[in-house]
Amino acid sequence: MDVMALLPRLHLPHFPVGRAYLWSDGDTATLVDTGTTGSGRTIADALTALGRAPYGGSS
Numbered sequence: 001m002d003v004m005a006l007l008p009r010l011h012l013p014h015f016p017v018g019r020a021y022l023w024s025d026g027d028t029a030t031l032v033d034t035g036t037t038g039s040g041r042t043i044a045d046a047l048t049a050l051g052r053a054p055y056g057g058s059s
Contacts, residue, residue, distance in 0.1 A: 003046045013046035015039060041059060 002014035003022075011022045013035075020035040020043060029052050031043060044054035 003049050010047065011050060013042055015042060022050065024050065024052070 004012045004014070005011055006021075007022045011024070013020055013022065013034050016034040018039065019033060020039060021032040022043075023030040023032060029047060029050070035043065047054040
């Protein structure tokens with residue numbers, strides 16, 4: 001999964017079309033925008049690549 005760090009806490013997962021941003025703060029991650037329809041798997045993979053569990057808890 002290609003995830004670009006824009007700032008130490010702000011990441012941009014790579015999508016063919018559209019954008020979504022992941023903000024990391026302590027033990028939480030906030031999704032800003034959701035990308036296009038069908039982006040769920042890409043977002044879950046990006047969270048995993050950042051060492052986060054996509055559905056709660058820790059990975």
